[in-house]
Amino acid sequence: MAFNVRLNMSYSEFTLDVDLMIPAKGITAIFGPSGSGKTSLLRAIAGLHPKELYKNGQGHIQFGDQIWQSDTVFLPTYKRPIGYVFQESSLFEHLSIQQNLDYGQKRIKNPLPPHERDHIIDLLGISHLLTRPADKLSGGERQRVAIARALLLRPRLLLMDEPMASLDFARKSEILRFLERLKTELKIPLLYISHNAAEVTRLADHLIILDQGKIQQQGPIQDILASHKILNSMSDEPFTLLFGTVMTARTEHNLTEVDLGDALIRMPHHEVKEQAEIRLHLYAKDVSITLSRPEQTSVLNIFDCQIDTIEPPTENGQCLIHLCLKKTRIQARVSAYSCAELDLRPGQKVFAQIKAVSIVQ
Amino acid sequence: MGFSDADLAALWLTFRIASITTILLLIIGTPIALWLARTKSRWKGPIGAIVALPLVLPPTVIGFYLLMAMGPNGPIGQLTTALGLGTLTFTFWGLVIASVLYSMPFVVQPIQNAIEALGARPSEVAATLRAGPWDSFFTVTLPLARPGFITAAILGFAHTVGEFGVVLMVGGNIPGVTRVISVQIYDHVETMAYSQAHWLSGTMVIFSFVVLTIVYTFNRGRRKSGGGYGL
Incomplete structure (x- = not known):
């Protein structure tokens, strides 16, 4: 109806x-x-x-x-x-x-x-x-x-x-x-x-x-x-809304694991029930880009992505980059300097490092 | 020396006319006030002006036209004659009709102001809570605009008590039928019965003072508690 x-x-x-x-x-x-x-x-x-x-x-x-x-x-x-x-x-x-x-x-x-x-x-x-x-x-x-x-x-x-x-x-x-x-x-x-x-x-x-x-x-x-x-x-700060299911509410390392369908994301422990449907906010400022998979890093979540589009730099020298994580779309905000230095182009395969993600509630 | 029998008859007559007029005005004036408060029609201005006319016209003008209309050749007179009621001039009911018109603005305007101050929101809220128009009027608009209705009733009553020019034109000076207080005072002065005139006039001054004190005190109290319905 x-x-x-x-x-x-x-x-x-x-x-x-x-x-x-x-x-x-x-x-x-x-x-x-x-x-x-x-x-x-x-x-x-x-x-x-x-x-x-x-x-x-x-x-x-x-x-x-x-x-x-x-x-x-x-x-x-x-x-x-x-x-x-x-x-x-x-x-x-x-x-x-x-x-x-x-x-x-x-x-x-x-x-x-x-x-x-x-x-x-x-x-x-x-x-x-x-x-x-x-x-x-x-x-x-x-x-x-x-x-x-x-x-x-x-x-x-x-x-x-x-x-x-x-x-x-x-x-x-x-x-x-x-x-x-x-x-x-x-x-x-x-x-x-x-x-x-x-x-x-x-x-x-x-x-x-x-x-x-x-x-x-x-x-x-x-x-x-x-x-x-x-x-x-x-919003002033670009973000992506992610929909996921809680896989593990608390791992032995006190992390919470959420299945996004296209990826498993890990975050500090939250009081959530397993199998609960939750929403996550992923701000573009919390996503950075590397060309090779970083090793020996403290960042929990590193995903294979492909650059979809790159927006022209803003006045304060920042570029918003739209990425495809399989079917999920996320955004990264990097400096125009890094963007040029790494020679980022649409279609390129990169790694997205996710520094923080918050549960929407 | 106090009131003579004629004075008491005049007081009683005035009280009856003012009470009936006030009740009729609350019944007739409320829908007019509601309409004036809510309408966006282009007729709002002219209708509002007609209601307010008695505020500015000399009472003798209103009295004169009513006398013409209610007389044997006037439209109202012919209608009442056709209905077998005779003419209304120089009768109790003629005076009531004249008073209703004359005191109309004193009743309509406080009610209109109170309803305008409420705004449309309380009625809209009532409608979303399943109250139909009548239901919403009696359970929401009326209680919320109550100070406006009380002010209207007091002013309508007091103003009717104080009328003179209209009464003299429409009602004349028939003891017990149309001779109200103001006319009685006039009679006393004409016959140089000044002490009688003093008694009645003094009563009128005290009455009016008490009424206005009640109205103003009442309205100030409302304003303090966030109501705010002016005269």
């Missing part, structure tokens, strides 16, 4: 023109610069734009066999089986936290049984807040309540508009941890807006890149991240 969104609407100077196929599972991130129409798209899916905006354009939103919007149908927001988490705190200030959580629950046909409700409240770590008034909570607590309130609706699709934009780093990583647990514990598809590359690479399974109201790219995150242009626009 999939979720199809075809919209063409405009207001003021802005036009949103999209045709999306979103898988009805996992986390789909909508990524793009501010003003690219991310929030407009999410609001359209929720039915929060007035119907009139579609008069001259068209709108078609279908979730499985359920039509939310077409030429003849416009399901109002309160009839769409969604949960929506707004960018800023959206708790009702005249109600307590418990009443906020109950507000939506009371209005659905089959509310969750108590133990599942408690599970969600525990999952988001808000059980100690229930009796407090809404204005006595911190930003992170408010957003967790808002997420719980949306989940208690038993939505078929959860929409989140940068729920962490207003939070500091510590609160952000706290909520990110909850979202990761949501993903594994509750099987609700999530459509998530972000302009933070780290968040996207950490959470998303599917990526939609939006710019000026149009889709630039959409697809599974591996496929999209393989495209260099997008990758570099997402």
